[in-house]
Each structure stands twice: as C-alpha cells, then as structure tokens.
Amino acid sequence: MWYLCVFYHRLLDYRKPEVESLADLFEAFDDKRRPGLTPHSRILQWRLPQHHHPDSPFHFVDLPSEDIVKNVANRSILVKGIYELWGEGSSYEELEEAIKSYPNERKLPYLGSKSTFKITFDSFGKVMSHQEQNERIRGLSYIPFKGRVNLKNPDINFWLMETDDSATNNGLPPVAQRRIFFGREVGGADRKLIPTYQLKSRNYLGPTAMDAEMTFLMANQAHGAFLFQQLALEQ
Numbered sequence: 001m002w003y004l005c006v007f008y009h010r011l012l013d014y015r016k017p018e019v020e021s022l023a024d025l026f027e028a029f030d031d032k033r034r035p036g037l038t039p040h041s042r043i044l045q046w047r048l049p050q051h052h053h054p055d056s057p058f059h060f061v062d063l064p065s066e067d068i069v070k071n072v073a074n075r076s077i078l079v080k081g082i083y084e085l086w087g088e089g090s091s092y093e094e095l096e097e098a099i100k101s102y103p104n105e106r107k108l109p110y111l112g113s114k115s116t117f118k119i120t121f122d123s124f125g126k127v128m129s130h131q132e133q134n135e136r137i138r139g140l141s142y143i144p145f146k147g148r149v150n151l152k153n154p155d156i157n158f159w160l161m162e163t164d165d166s167a168t169n170n171g172l173p174p175v176a177q178r179r180i181f182f183g184r185e186v187g188g189a190d191r192k193l194i195p196t197y198q199l200k201s202r203n204y205l206g207p208t209a210m211d212a213e214m215t216f217l218m219a220n221q222a223h224g225a226f227l228f229q230q231l232a233l234e235q
Contacts (some may be wrong), residue, residue: 060075073187083183090177116150125164
C-alpha cells in the first residue's frame, strides 16, 4: 500500500537509504509478505507528489503493512511521520473532493464515537499563525468525526499538511502549485534518545566524538554489522 512519508528537512541524502534499511530490518521483503520477489525487486518503490523536487520532504512509499510502517517510523531518525493519505489537492476544494471520494471502508473505522482524535496542522515553506491554522482545521467540518477531541493523548492523529508555492522553500526550488495533504498518522518519529546523547549533554568530549543523530543513523543503516573506528578509544 502507498503511504505518504514526510521527512525532516535535513541530511537529505540519507533519508531514503535509512527507510530502506529499516524496511529490510522489519522484514518488508519477506517472501511470506510478498511472494514471488526477486533480488532486483527487494527494494522499496518511491514516487514524488505532483510538482515536487526530489529533495522535498514529501514522498510516497509502498510498504506492505501498517505494522512495518509503525516500526520503521518509530525507529527512524529522519522520518517525521508516515501517513495513510485520505486526500490531496492544489486547493482546499480539491482536497475536500478527494477526501469525500476516499473509500468509506477505509475512513469510517477511524471516525467512530468510541475513539478520540486530534488534528495537527503543519506547513512547509512558510509560517502560519495559530488563527490561520485553526481556520484550516475548522474547514474540515465536512469529515464526519463522531469521536471526542483529545489534544494530549488521542487514539488517532490526523494531519493536515500544506506546502507553499510562493517562494523558495528552505533552499528548494518552489513547487509549481501549492499542495495540500490530509491523512491519518500510521507511524510517528520518536527522537527522545537524541537529546540524551547529544554532545552538549556529555561529560567528556574526545577528538572523535560523533554527533548523536549521525550515530543513530549509522546504526539504523548497518544493523547486524560491526563498525570499527580506529580512534574510538578516547583516553
């Protein structure tokens, strides 16, 4: 199934390789999940949203199950979140049409009265005021939410994400059209370990001390491997 993968806008060359390595770690290419795979097909399929640059933080990725999505997103350092996309468009009118056209059997299990939910707005390329964000969220009133809102610990997280087309976005060429996404969060990042091991938190820094983010990134891309650093002993 295709999911919307949203990356942190950093270490761009390492983003896809990390996800692909974690997908392999969590058996995304297991023969039982995808029978008939050949060595050449044991790679993830990616595609870009319309009008987006390859360095965009938004990518679509094909993963076999939600369990794998959750594991990959939770373990990843560079993934911000992976979402089941309910709709996208270049305007909020197009987004509404897309969401209404998304199959009810995919939506209704997450809109019931027994579950709590939260909608988070995120933008890439510009900063929006809280008032603007709330106006956009209230514009989703056509979605038949029946559950209660819980902003602290919801059962289901929904995300409304918007890209800007008016100027260069964080060093990237501007997209030809604004793109708006709405989806259900399947897996989110957990970067709690990074502050614990960041350089400024350490009692001692040696000449080969490595940034914590890069260290965890290396571990994710070399699972089961032994890394030997000649100058690792800092005495």
